[in-house]
Amino acid sequence: MASPDTQPETIAAEVAGIAGRYRLALGAQRFRGRMGGRRGHGVGSSMEFFDFRDYALGDDLRYIDWRSYARTEQLRIRLHQEEVAPYVDVLVDTSASLSATSGKERAARLLAAACLQWAKREGAMARLSALGGSELLAEQLVFDGPAGAPLPPVAPLRPGGVRILLTDGLWPEDPAPGLLRLMTGAARFFCLQLLDPWELEPTAEGAMTLVDCETGQRAEVQLDARAVAAYRGRLQRLLDELRLLVIGHGGDHAVVRADILASMCARDLLPAGVLEPA
């Protein structure tokens, strides 16, 4: 049973209050999608000039460039830029590690719902999919998947669209092959690496038994300053590798500290260029 903080109504209320202040920073890329307000790859009916071509029978006479005809006596057609609403694929890592803590799980649900909300505001056809799984609704998110490298969803990813990967990036294996498959064909790729505050900055709490929430493995660990420092070093290397991989292939990477949505947007997503003020 979901806790009160992860109830769909609670999540929706918080997203509704915050998401309107921001929008996805999609930039000037060309996208593919349905009719919308973003530049597409082809010819459309926007106000922005795109190119000329010779008149062909059947062309709309309204687009004949009469000035060029006056100079050259040849009928030419003015072509305008296509404007589309991009496809947005929100890819959620549903492994159990996203629910290692209740705060982390709640933050994941908030971000997933907020991404869908921002996509809708763009007029895009948004789709929420689990990594290695099928399309689902935000309310149907269940973080109980197995550990392993990232896999594409069952439904093929739409080329030329925006892809937002929501994950904690804590894969024991090399994620590069899987990530590249996710990034291939995307016009814009965002990797939101969501981590719990304790995962980012663990405290020296003495001896304790750590339980891996994905594999169930247990390990007795002495959490002292030296151990924490070693962990943070390894975590930082892991974050850097993922960042380099994403940025190196044209994507955007943001480390998000699990928190309330307003804090995550203002503190992490806005400076990272994932969002921009609406």
Next chain:
Amino acid sequence: MSFATPWGLLGLLAVPLVVFVHLFRRHLRERPIAALFLWTEQRLVADAGRTRTRLLRTPSFWLECLAAATLGLWLGGPSLGGAVARHVVFVLDDSASMSSGATLASARDEVAKRANGLSSGDRVTVLRTGPHPEVLLGPKALPGEVASALTRWRPVQARHDPLPTLDLARELAAGPGEVVFCTDEEPPGDCKDLTVVALGQGAPNVAILTAQRGARSNGAGEELRLRLGGYSGAAGSQLTVRSGEQVLAQQAVELRDGFLDLAIELPDGTAAVQVQLAPDALAVDNEAWLLPAPARVVGVCDLLPAAQRPLLELDRVMLALRGFRREVDASRAQLVLSDKPGQLTAGQTEIVVAPAEGERDAWRGPFVLDRGHPWLAGLQLEGVVWLSSRRTLPGHVLAAVGNQALLSEEFLDAGRRLWVNLDPSAGNAPRSPDWPLLLANVLESCRAEVPGAEMPNVVLGNEARYRRSLLAGNGDTALQLEAPDGTRRPGHGLRTVGWLLEQPGLHRVLGSDDRELDRFAARFHDPSESDLRGLRTFVAPATRAPGGEGREGSLRDISLEQRVLGLLLLTFVVLDWWWLARRAR
């Protein structure tokens, strides 16, 4: 702490036990995480192999080790060279003169003051002198318990030798101990190893030296015979004789030569008599209780055939005997007459006059008698012609003629039996004076078996003896003696139950359902204790340690160290609990 204190060594075993528990049985707080592989190098336990884990030196571990070590030290009784604990053995003189005047109060105050001056780590033992030393408190009790022991000290004993008690005190105080002898006169023997506190003071005193109750010289009624003694110039007193609320006599007595003999007639049927003198220095010898001599009536059950009775002249003989009653139930009689042996109970005597059988002989003597036996006291058998059967009598022979036993005594598991080999049909034995004398002797010996108090008037320090009936329904199966102050003591013994009397006054013997069975009157009698002239007041400190110079085995006052260690132990336990509770949150 040493190997002589095994608890300390055992307590130290708790330290490795704590380490063992931390090595093999550890319960740590759990935390779910997303990436265990990031903590690989910090793991304490290998995934496979031995179950022993790396020792976690957590605050809880150190606190538990410290607590275990402190426990071991606490049990071991460590000493940092604290003061030597004292062991004081107080010997209280229990002779009656200690209760004269203010001596008893002074002695109690002195002992209490010395006990209060001791620290809580010191120990005391309180002994009371007497024919047999008695431990009132201890050995090695707390000083605070002395007060209760002193309230039980009421000296009423006759003069006795305190040396056995002092020797016991020296043994108890061997080593670091010291002995304080609280008395009222010069102690006997060499007492330089004791601290003698004498608190006696000579004072005039009049005492009841003798108090007897008996028949008057003319044989009519009872009289009270008293002998009073005066000491230290005491020349007179006021004498009062009471029986219940009735004052039988009240007169001023004057002791001319220091003594006075009195005889006071008592009315018929007078019950317990209380003789009392005016209060003076010593109260215990101013009072005497006297109970009337008990009527010890012997129950006689006659089971002889009617034809044999006139031949034995029993009706004539019984008329001459006194102090008996005829009893139909043989089990309730002390003397049974029969022509054949029966089943006896403890304390019963049976006279068996067996019928003649076979050949008989008439004997005229000489008769051989066991004159030392009480049954044959006064028997002569002169001129007696004794006709007897030729038979062998059981038991040992009391009277014989030739090779024929005439009287024999047979001891049984319960009771005893007098066999009479007599054919009363001929001869003159039943008509001789010796025949009633024999029966009277047997009757008197049976009188001692009558249930009840053997001697109702007892001097303090002597034993009051009560003879039980041993019959069901008599209510004397479990006996208790109730002293004048109401305290009760159970009696022990099979046939005769005895109590050592320690209080003057009337004591009640209580049977089942608190039914009074009999009474004892106890009075003090010891002229040497009534004479208070030799009492002294002085304090003689000990000039050497009791039991020699050896101080080995001396006890040190480790209470401070133990308190500190106990506090530390508690602190460690509380801190560990706090730490674990905080970690659990």
